[in-house]
Amino acid sequence: MIRKHIEFKGRVQGVGFRYRAKHAADMYGTTGWVINNPDGTVTMELQGSEEQIDNVISTIENGFYIRVDAKDVTDVPVIEVEKTFHNKG
Numbered sequence: 001m002i003r004k005h006i007e008f009k010g011r012v013q014g015v016g017f018r019y020r021a022k023h024a025a026d027m028y029g030t031t032g033w034v035i036n037n038p039d040g041t042v043t044m045e046l047q048g049s050e051e052q053i054d055n056v057i058s059t060i061e062n063g064f065y066i067r068v069d070a071k072d073v074t075d076v077p078v079i080e081v082e083k084t085f086h087n088k089g
Contacts, residue, residue: 003032003047005076006057010069012042017066018087024059025085028052035088046085047078 008017013036021034021044030048037043046053061068 001047001078002050002053003045003076003078004053005074006044006046007037007072008042008044008060008068009040009071011065011067013040015065016063017042017060020060020063020066021056022085022087024056027059028055030056030085031079031082032085033088034085045076047082 018034018036021042025032025046028048030046030052032045032047034042034044046056048056057071060066
């Protein structure tokens with residue numbers, strides 16, 4: 001199991017990004033969170049296998065209206081007790 005911290009840039013707010021992220025995370029069995037940032041970016045942490053995380057990101061990026069121009073991805077420590085994916089607001 002791994003955990004990724006991802007900042008998405010582009011047309012990622014006001015287009016259903018967080019809703020799609022929650023749906024995709026639940027569909028692929030990952031945990032973590034997603035939040036809109038004041039600067040127009042969206043930050044997300046995803047935890048699961050590499051394949052699960054790749055599938056979640058691909059599902060988000062292929063959503064209607066969403067356009068990801070860039071993403072910054074860093075590895076972060078796994079949170080063993082985390083059981084769900086949630087929207088932080």
